[in-house]
Amino acid sequence: KNEVEQSPQNLTAQEGEFITINCSYSVGISALHWLQQHPGGGIVSLFMLSSGKKKHGRLIATINIQEKHSSLHITASHPRDSAVYICAVISNFGNEKLTFGTGTRLTIIP
Amino acid sequence: DSGVTQTPKHLITATGQRVTLRCSPRSGDLSVYWYQQSLDQGLQFLIQYYNGEERAKGNILERFSAQQFPDLHSELNLSSLELGDSALYFCASSVVGGPYNSPLHFGNGTRLTVT
Numbered sequence: 001k002n003e004v005e006q007s008p009q010n011l012t013a014q015e016g017e018f019i020t021i022n023c024s025y026s027v028g029i030s031a032l033h034w035l036q037q038h039p040g041g042g043i044v045s046l047f048m049l050s051s052g053k054k055k056h057g058r059l060i061a062t063i064n065i066q067e068k069h070s071s072l073h074i075t076a077s078h079p080r081d082s083a084v085y086i087c088a089v090i091s092n093f094g095n096e097k098l099t100f101g102t103g104t105r106l107t108i109i110p
Numbered sequence: 111d112s113g114v115t116q117t118p119k120h121l122i123t124a125t126g127q128r129v130t131l132r133c134s135p136r137s138g139d140l141s142v143y144w145y146q147q148s149l150d151q152g153l154q155f156l157i158q159y160y161n162g163e164e165r166a167k168g169n170i171l172e173r174f175s176a177q178q179f180p181d182l183h184s185e186l187n188l189s190s191l192e193l194g195d196s197a198l199y200f201c202a203s204s205v206v207g208g209p210y211n212s213p214l215h216f217g218n219g220t221r222l223t224v225t
């Protein structure tokens with residue numbers, strides 16, 4: 001079993017739909033990152049969080065440390081949101097190793 | 111634009127050869143991280159440097175080595191290349207010492223193809 005599991009692996013939705021991508025991890029963490037990888041391959045850091053909730057535009061990330069779970073939400077989804085979304089965790093404070101989930105491929109249909 | 115520059119963008123080479131990938135971090139960032147993304151393994155952390163010193167090591171093969179120079183740019187050296195080394199290699203940088211307290215800024219990657 002991977003330390004970081006994401007669901008779903010693939011998600012196709014209509015433009016305008018509310019999107020939720022889930023990330024579960026099996027170890028204690030000091031922080032969690034959400035990354036976006038576009039079809040061209042480039043990676044953008046969306047959020048880094050260790051507790052609570054963060055919002056940036058139409059994107060919202062939440063984390064529940066006790067339940068070892070994080071969610072990434074996209075409101076009013078748009079075709080340009082089509083990308084692979086990757087969750088990554090730092091499992092031990094002071095250990096800078098990021099462990100990555102396998103990603104969720106999101107496709108938004110106009 | 112993340113401010114992180116990776117060169118070259120593409121590299122095609124033969125098995126047994128040696129290549130060097132280069133990364134210039136965002137201005138002001140002291141940490142540089144190297145990651146490998148292959149089709150079967152996904153993204154994996156290779157190694158991190160902070161202000162010239164090795165800070166953390168991940169799943170980096172003995173055939174691979176890296177260093178960070180006084181001007182903070184970093185190089186990843188891959189030798190005795192095998193077909194399985196074909197992957198996207200990403201460099202990322204951050205201001206402070208670790209991804210537990212600062213966001214990462216990724217370069218666009220170097221796509222290595224070993225034939």
